[in-house]
Amino acid sequence: MTHTRSETRPETLLKIGEVAAQTGLPVKTIRYYEEIGLLTPTVARSAAGYRLFDAQVLNRLAFVKRSQALGLSLAEVQQILQVHDQGELPCGEVRQHLQVKLEDLNQQIEALEILRAELQGILSGWQEKPEGDRIRKTICPNIQKALP
Numbered sequence: 759m760t761h762t763r764s765e766t767r768p769e770t771l772l773k774i775g776e777v778a779a780q781t782g783l784p785v786k787t788i789r790y791y792e793e794i795g796l797l798t799p800t801v802a803r804s805a806a807g808y809r810l811f812d813a814q815v816l817n818r819l820a821f822v823k824r825s826q827a828l829g830l831s832l833a834e835v836q837q838i839l840q841v842h843d844q845g846e847l848p849c850g851e852v853r854q855h856l857q858v859k860l861e862d863l864n865q866q867i868e869a870l871e872i873l874r875a876e877l878q879g880i881l882s883g884w885q886e887k888p889e890g891d892r893i894r895k896t897i898c899p900n901i902q903k904a905l906p
Contacts, residue, residue, distance in 0.1 A: 771802065771810035781819045788819070796822060796836060799843055825852075829859045 778785045791797050792809065800815035818839070825835045834855050841848035880901060888899040896902040 770813060772813065772815065774809050774811070777811050777815055777819070780816055781823075783819060783823070791819070791822065791832075794832065794836070796832065796839060828856065829863070830855055 772780075774785050774788055777783075777788055781788075788797070789809075792801050797811070797815055797818060800812040800818055802810045802812075804810055821839075822832075822835055825838070826832070830838075838848045838851050838855070841851050884900055
């Protein structure tokens with residue numbers, strides 16, 4: 759898809775290598791983000807088909823990186839950016855996504871705490887030489903119950 763930005767002077771546009779150098783992102787990642795529409799309002803194509811980026815792409819990519827660091831998916835980031843691109847402040851949308859992430863994280867922590875307790879129980883009752891009958895009926899009698 760070709761986008762033009764008449765309000766941006768060509769000398770202020772960045773080439774993809776410059777964007778990569780300034781953001782620390784690989785060129786391949788930047789291309790992918792453009793392909794899935796995350797960079798749409800900040801990219802144009804030269805007459806030769808090269809990607810040229812408005813300087814706002816740096817802010818946009820910083821937002822994408824920070825959002826991912828907080829656990830948001832690219833699909834969630836795209837939803838947030840769509841709100842932004844409509845001229846609205848997307849903070850409410852961001853908050854909703856982060857609240858869901860926090861709930862998910864709390865559930866994962868609870869599951870990990872249950873697993874930790876189970877592992878501690880197994881290790882506290884560990885037998886280096888279990889009963890002979892249990893050895894024949896299991897692979898590791900410390901973590902398996904013997905089959906009849």
